[in-house]
Amino acid sequence: MRKNLFFLAIISLLLLVGCSQQETLQKTGDLVIPTFEYILENGYPVNDKGETYGPDMGNRMIIDEPDLILAQGENSIIGYAKKVELDGPKPKTPEEAVKLNNSPPREVPLYDVDGETIIGTYWIGKVNR
Structure with a gap:
């Protein structure tokens, strides 16, 4: 159970970091x-x-x-x-x-x-x- 929560937390963190990076790129992308x-x-x-x-x-x-x-x-x-x-x-x-x-x-x-x-x-x- 703890192992599953740990992996879920890691995946959530990666998604958050990826989404925030994409937003930053869109601000200056054009x-x-x-x-x-x-x-x-x-x-x-x-x-x-x-x-x-x-x-x-x-x-x-x-x-x-x-x-x-x-x-x-x-x-x-x-x-x-x-x-x-x-x-x-x-x-x-x-x-x-x-x-x-x-x-x-x-x-x-x-x-x-x-x-x-x-x-x-x-x-x-x-x-x-």
Whole structure:
């Protein structure tokens, strides 16, 4: 009897882990994410609207960041945030800079590669989980 319960528990655990893994894959399964190697060889890919997209390459590239930057937002949703929305308002005075620095968290939409379809939210000034 104990042996049967043990095997039943193991099978249930495997099913739970398998189902949760499948759900995670579905969240990002349709999102196109170019590799670093591809970007280094070909530059950032371009969507139908003419916007470049991909991860921030940091110091690996001389060219600017893409228009749509790969980000992981709220509820672990992976998508693209628009660079102009991430940058936010530019302060014109030191006082404005202090005010912006002390402002509450703000949300930025996460988009699919098309730059139009909103798939999630990325927070600036708050931990994204």
